[in-house]
Amino acid sequence: MSSKFTRRSTLEATLGGITTALMLPVLALNKNDAKAEEFQLSNDVFQHGVASGDPQQNSVVLWTRVTTMKGQETVNWEIAKDNDFQEIVERGMAKANQSADHTVKVIPQNLEAGATYYYRFHLNGTYSGIGRTKTLTEGKLDHLGIALASCSNFAWGYFNAYDAIAKDEQVDFVLHTGDYIYEYGTDGWGGDHSVAINRAHNPAHEIVTLDDYRKRHAQYKADRGSLAMHAAHPLLVCWDDHESANNPWIGGAENHQPETEGEWSVRLAASLQAYYEWMPIRDPKPGRTREEFWRSYVFGDLLTLVTLESRHTARGKQVDYLDYAESIQSKTDAEAFMRDVIGDPDRKMISEAMEQELETSLSASVKKEQPWRIIGNPCPIARMLVPDVEKLGVDPSRLNSGERTPNVPTAADALFWKGRFNLPFYTDTWDGYPAAREKFYDLCKSVGASDLLVLTGDSHSFWANKLYDQGGHSMGIEIGTAGISSPGDFVNSGWDDETSRKLDKIFVDQLDEVIWTDNMHQGYVRVHLSHEEAKVDFIAMSNILTESYEPKLLRSDVLRHDKGSIDFT
Numbered sequence: 001m002s003s004k005f006t007r008r009s010t011l012e013a014t015l016g017g018i019t020t021a022l023m024l025p026v027l028a029l030n031k032n033d034a035k036a037e038e039f040q041l042s043n044d045v046f047q048h049g050v051a052s053g054d055p056q057q058n059s060v061v062l063w064t065r066v067t068t069m070k071g072q073e074t075v076n077w078e079i080a081k082d083n084d085f086q087e088i089v090e091r092g093m094a095k096a097n098q099s100a101d102h103t104v105k106v107i108p109q110n111l112e113a114g115a116t117y118y119y120r121f122h123l124n125g126t127y128s129g130i131g132r133t134k135t136l137t138e139g140k141l142d143h144l145g146i147a148l149a150s151c152s153n154f155a156w157g158y159f160n161a162y163d164a165i166a167k168d169e170q171v172d173f174v175l176h177t178g179d180y181i182y183e184y185g186t187d188g189w190g191g192d193h194s195v196a197i198n199r200a201h202n203p204a205h206e207i208v209t210l211d212d213y214r215k216r217h218a219q220y221k222a223d224r225g226s227l228a229m230h231a232a233h234p235l236l237v238c239w240d241d242h243e244s245a246n247n248p249w250i251g252g253a254e255n256h257q258p259e260t261e262g263e264w265s266v267r268l269a270a271s272l273q274a275y276y277e278w279m280p281i282r283d284p285k286p287g288r289t290r291e292e293f294w295r296s297y298v299f300g301d302l303l304t305l306v307t308l309e310s311r312h313t314a315r316g317k318q319v320d321y322l323d324y325a326e327s328i329q330s331k332t333d334a335e336a337f338m339r340d341v342i343g344d345p346d347r348k349m350i351s352e353a354m355e356q357e358l359e360t361s362l363s364a365s366v367k368k369e370q371p372w373r374i375i376g377n378p379c380p381i382a383r384m385l386v387p388d389v390e391k392l393g394v395d396p397s398r399l400n401s402g403e404r405t406p407n408v409p410t411a412a413d414a415l416f417w418k419g420r421f422n423l424p425f426y427t428d429t430w431d432g433y434p435a436a437r438e439k440f441y442d443l444c445k446s447v448g449a450s451d452l453l454v455l456t457g458d459s460h461s462f463w464a465n466k467l468y469d470q471g472g473h474s475m476g477i478e479i480g481t482a483g484i485s486s487p488g489d490f491v492n493s494g495w496d497d498e499t500s501r502k503l504d505k506i507f508v509d510q511l512d513e514v515i516w517t518d519n520m521h522q523g524y525v526r527v528h529l530s531h532e533e534a535k536v537d538f539i540a541m542s543n544i545l546t547e548s549y550e551p552k553l554l555r556s557d558v559l560r561h562d563k564g565s566i567d568f569t
């Protein structure tokens with residue numbers, strides 16, 4: 001059961017028999033001041049709140065933005081062991097100026113490993129809200145809680161799942177696997193919906209310039225759920241596509257038209273600059289470019305987490321089905337297409353430098369005998385070759401999309417066509433790059449890491465998947481999260497609810513690697529790890545159209561090690 005709550009209340013929720021107090025940390029500027037609001041996350045000077053992330057054992061990035069300044073200002077910061085700031089461990093000053101869009105990032109360097117801290121900024125007598133953060137652990141670590149988040153689209157609804165994450169006391173860190181912002185304007189995906197719920201994107205047009213990307217980040221950071229989550233927990237992040245534009249690869253993007261939007265390299269540089277300014281992450285190491293954004297996080301003797309960069313450093317261009325639709329008329333044609341086009345061994349997903357980082361980190365984890373090796377993965381890796389859904393009883397008349405445009409394929413047409421030939425559900429995921437997936441698996445096997453726990457975003461659906469290489473060797477488990485607000489593909493494509501649920505069931509029944517899926521909800525996944533097991537909770541939001549919501553536990557799984565891999569119990 002669960003109890004309804006808003007952003008100023010405390011939830012006592014029983015989820016799957018485990019009672020969890022989902023409470024926002026104390027964020028009052030002075031908890032002894034009766035006039036201070038309990039959750040003072042922002043004010044006129046610091047409208048975008050505070051955030052932390054990219055932790056190490058002795059340091060963490062602290063972030064804020066000064067909203068009211070026009071020139072350059074010196075901002076003071078302090079970090080303490082208590083939220084009263086009686087035990088300040090470090091303080092300093094930082095410049096805020098236009099060159100970084102008035103954002104401020106500082107990195108205290110002398111923190112204790114595995115410790116919780118509180119931090120704040122102040123300027124000319126005005127204090128920011130208080131943030132809570134943590135460093136990575138050295139040595140023994142009994143348990144850790146990670147919230148998996150992805151696909152936070154302002155236009156589709158409120159970030160209530162962020163708010164629930166903020167209140168979730170089982171969460172220590174938030175892993176956001178991408179689509180932190182979306183680039184569309186009000187004439188793009190979700191535009192009509194956004195106007196109806198008063199969540200239209202700012203700027204109203206598709207974002208292309210540095211100023212555009214900065215404004216979009218500012219809009220997302222000001223959402224109340226976003227303010228709460230960033231203040232409550234440190235972030236571990238990787239990007240996917242919409243931080244720049246839909247479906248990018250090393251030479252461009254599906255949603256970039258050079259004729260009207262200029263050179264892709266200019267737009268990409270603008271999007272990355274805004275990302276580094278607005279996110280609590282470290283700047284690139286010497287010798288690395290901004291595109292080379294991947295990380296390895298070591299959590300004591302419990303786990304290593306490696307985030308992947310699979311967009312801007314190696315990825316080959318996605319296969320467009322429309323280029324091959326007329327030539328695929330039989331199973332033989334489809335087999336040739338899968339072998340020669342989809343299966344092209346020269347089509348990459350991650351760079352050689354990324355592979356070296358992955359190999360080094362996984363090898364070290366295996367040698368330390370950590371029980372868990374986690375991959376922060378932007379898009380699904382499990383095999384999802386579409387079953388013949390039409391033969392399995394899916395009725396195209398069950399679409400909610402109204403009258404169809406003549407000669408324009410519907411979502412049903414595309415799904416039925418893929419199903420007839422058992423083609424990949426998406427060509428932008430690892431299914432569109434099977435040779436790269438096998439290379440990734442081979443690398444992991446070479447260092448003894450066939451027990452991966454892959455945490456994935458991108459698809460707007462919850463997933464519980466088993467992973468196998470092409471020879472049938474188990475590679476571990478993939479857990480996918482639904483969108484924070486982006487709708488599931490079947491629902492968004494116009495199917496009615498009954499058919500959307502039926503499609504979910506067909507994928508589970510027909511696909512070897514899919515154990516469970518749900519595309520009906522928005523929410524997040526909570527992964528709680530100990531040395532013996534990992535408990536996975538799929539948590540949905542009852543509503544994202546207003547700020548009042550209820551969390552709902554859809555499913556819980558327990559993972560344990562079994563014969564060199566991991567499996568559901």
